[in-house]
Amino acid sequence: MSILTYIAGWPLLAALVLIVVPRHYRVFIRAIAVLATLISAVLAVKMFAQFVPGANGYQFEQQIPWVESLGISYHVGVDGINVGLILMGAIVAFAAALCSFEIQTREKEFYILLLVMTGGILGAFASLDLFFFYFLHELALVPTFIMIGVWGRGEKKNYATFQITLYLSIGALIALIGLIALYLQSGANTFDIPKIIEHAKTNPFSVNAQNFIFPLLLFGFGILVSLWPFHSWAPLGYGVAPSPTAMLHAGVLKKFGLYGLIRIALPLLPQAAQSWAHVIAWLCVGNILYVGWVAMRQKDLNLLIGNSSVAHMGFIFLGLASLNLIGVTGAVLIMVAHGFLAALTFALSGYIYKQTGTLQISELGGLCRKLPFIGTALLMAAMAGCGLPGFANFVGEATVFFGAWKAFPTVTILALWGALVIGGIYMTRAIRNILHGPLPEKWNALTDASDTWRKLPYALLLASLLVFGFAPKLLTEKIYPDAQKIVESFKFQVSNVQSANAVPLKTEHLNLNTASIGNPQSAIPN
């Protein structure tokens, strides 16, 4: 048994155990949930530490045939791309389980759903089989809807639940069509991702097929990742969701779409990726600038965080669109960093909501005096959100900008503006209005997170942000070799498909290629 199976399996097993536990054993139920996610997190750290950077192939692999006639198998493994994501997912899940003390009604059901969601996400990131990849993601998605619907807050709960359910289901189903089409077009008669990639090296997808499948995957996954203009579900959904759900979804589950694009779309559909790259790049501007502006106008803290989280997705897409080593590495870095950050901010806003019963920025103020720990954490999270050096986000964003500059200078300038100026404005303004200024009378009774257990989730997430901010090498040394493989197999295939299909290379394409690849030792072999 691979350690990955344990990482995803413990939460699922705990969910099964909880089904038979009577509902009035409240402490016991909570203890099981926290313990299961703690074990996952510890195992994930162990796996991260044991991971050998740059080793050939996948590590901690395990494969069990499931439906042989269709070529579906349970196949898990990690390389540099998903090792960080699984670590991040497991830590965030542990933090989310710790933060779930805010849930007071129907706790048993909540913890079961939370554990199923955790197991689903971690399994989806570890999965190397197209079918399980999708299957486990859906397994994590459905509890999200139920949790938002049952434990959500505010008047718009029902509307938000329906909106997020419809949006994300549409996205997932479009991606499903894309994945099935990919399976059929590959001709490899297997759902195994490494095998399909291997097969595609000798039998690349035709340009027509690529141009048909890539948009399906891009927009299907794009909806899941709140790519502009399909983002409108996100701020409202997160605004309404209970904070553990928002932490897990915004932090971890949302990265699934991006991971799918990196893991599946880039290596398998290189030509289509190239022709769509500039579309993605310009859609990023929608995410970064437009949604950034929207965030500036928000009066509710959760809507502000939700919009800023959508804006951050733009940087990751920009990294992908640059289609070069630096950009892709940066994209993966932000995915990990933003996971910690989004979880942290939603956890903090959840704490404030729990204490005050409102998140209207105009009603808050001076909270730092009553909540020194939470306030400081929020301040640090806000600074990380606008890309202050020292936090992991800075490393990722800077890397993406270096990568993207070569491919899309105009977009990069706009994105920098969005990151530094707009992000700075709304974050500092929110901090000023919430943490500083006069303290309204009614908030005199607020209490800070006092004991260690309450402080632990925030401290853990902040520590992770700082660790990867000061030692990004921990991640980059792992991501770099595998990102290089993707970028290189990618260039190899582009030339292969081009010669196989004898499509005359357009000059503008060629320009894009050379521009995007940039570093001299990796000129296109052609």
Added chain:
Amino acid sequence: MLEISVIGLGLVLMLADLFVPAERRRYIGYAAIIALGILLVASVSGNGSCGQFGTAFGGMFINDALSLFFKQLFIVAAILVLFMAAEFSDRLAAGSVAEYYSLIVFALVGMLFAASSNDFTMLFVSIELITITFYVLVSFQRSKLASLEAGVKYLILGALSSAFMVFGIALIWGTTGELNFTKLAAVAPQYADSQIFLLGVLLVLVGLGFKIAAFPFQIWAPDVYQGAPTPTTAFLAIGSKAAGFVLLLRVLFTAVPGVTAHWANLLIVISGITILYGNLCAIPQRNLKRLLGYSSIAHAGYLLLGVAALSASGQSALMYYLAGYVFTVMAAFFVITLVLRHLATEDLSGLAGLNQRSPLLAATLTIAMVSLAGIPPLAGFFGKFLLLKAVLETAQATQNHGYYCLAFIALAGVIISLYYYFGVIRAIYWSKEPEDMSVIELSAPAKVSIWVCLAGMFWLGLFPNTVLKLVTEAASALK
């Protein structure tokens, strides 16, 4: 033979009606369930004549992997319906429940024959056996106006479709002189241009389209589903539909494969419109049974995807989907039978507070809805996955863009259906607390059958290997 034993069982049940006192007649059903259970075990383990493949009665009757699969499906459905009927017996006229049981068993006989028919005569006889029993089953609650109305509607439209079918069979026989599917397949290519022959085939399809409630022959479904006693509705939704599909498979792929290949676009259009019609009309429904009636039209459309794909993988996907559909729909109707016991109508508001009244039933209905919507890890998801895969496979092989459109229509249907399936779930968990918050007591047999349905949904969603092998064999028998 399986059929003879089941006929015998039906007769015994009718006789038992005479000797068993009225208050104990409810338990006759459990005897019938045990008997059917024995037959099911025999057919699964391959004892008796079930495992022997071949034809009988001059080729009219065929026993192959396909018929075996459908027979097992029908028996499972009948067993679950009998459980449901036992729970429902207090709402039937006093003492008439044994009659109800025996009618269910006779309808089952019709379905078993349908699974084995290899001849248009046999097809017609089995269809009539099913339909006529259902006329009685639908209008069984004689004191209830809705039930009678449903019975009359079903009778008129059923008779009309039978007339079409007989006419079609007559035209086919008139042009080719053959009624046997296998023999017809040999001579059919000569008549490929004969308009009268094609009209005949088309009319037979009209008759079968009525059975499966495909557009444009779906008008009866919502009314009849709403008015009929709940166990009848459940059996109609599964048994009758599956019988229509097994006959459709036999006619299209054994008798007239040449014609079918030309009619791909027709099948695509019918399938697409059926999916959209069923899903769109289900949105405003407030009556749970009516909603499931429209959703069953939509599911007929999904099942037609497997027919339209014109491939072995499409056919096996159809059968897999049906297998999952049995457990899912049975679970849903079981909950309706138990929860809405004291209500005059089956309005969605009757589900309010179900979570407090009976968590098991609330969870069961939720899981059934989620499975109908096609969300993993349940049976409905894997079935839809196989169907979509089959359609896209054919799209790729034939380069017919209609198939791509069909796949997108199917997806649109899934998304529309999420709205009303989640509406049901919302009615369970998030509606206002009703006055009646009494805990719902479940009898032991009811609990057993609910757990069977739940297990079936998860089993088919998580461990598809066994059934997938069965349906692949069954589909290969069609060649």
